[in-house]
Amino acid sequence: MTRHETDRLILRKPDSADGPRLFAIYGDPETHQFNPAGPHADAAVSMAVLGGWLDHWQRHGFGIWAIEEKANPGFVIGFGGLGWAKEAGWGWILNLGYRFSPAAWGKGYATEMGQGAIDYAAERLAADRIHGLVRPHHAKSVRVLHKLGFREVGTLEDTPGEPASLVLERSLR
Template structure:
């Protein structure tokens, strides 16, 4: 199921995306605020991709492979909405990670808006959540720009500052 925005093409990931996924998720720059750090090897990327493909197969949606309409063959990131465990509570989570070369162009905002529209219009869910590290001001700015509001904190990384939880509600967005 492909979707498009003004500048982006959003499509389900494929096994052929493995190398690009590892490039992006294995890059220390793209993991600056990720407590787990970059993926260490291609096997970790394969496990992540298989999880995404399983989610798509089971639910009919999930993380998209993202490219631009100007270069549809070049994946610049991955993101979208998927079920995610917030400790012991499963929530519909918005997440994304872009190649560092794609930063600062508004792509995360465009992707985030499209993901919320999909969740509220196509899936007709009531809420979408997002987790962000407190020091990640750029991502906090994206979440707030697309209408997500601070909801609370989650102690999901032992020994570190709690993650911030953001939430968007369908009624607020329609």
């Protein structure tokens, strides 16, 4: 299933035409306040990321969605969803991730998309659990994950010289 909907959002498989919007969001320093890797340096980086997402879709049949408001279809406000990630000390995890344009912040879209992803993982993927990795000082994302029923289960030393990321988990059974 390449499309999923929530009350206010359209969650769809991205395509190559989403590259410029991906760069607009991921290239914006404001969206990377808590990401030590920083914003994408140029559109080529965003296209490489998009290529990885499309490869994940090809291999697994699901992945990161392009997110649109139902009230404004055709305009991407963010990207988010589920993906397999191999993390040192944790093995393979089904990871929930998202990033929205600053204009979409504060509207509850991360929580709504996250609940849509949880429902999708439980119903379509028959997953037992999903994880969220978040920088410990990113209070708003930590709060979103807690609202979605995630609980902290550990840390991940994923960026040298930076505090460990929090690993949160949500059981689906």
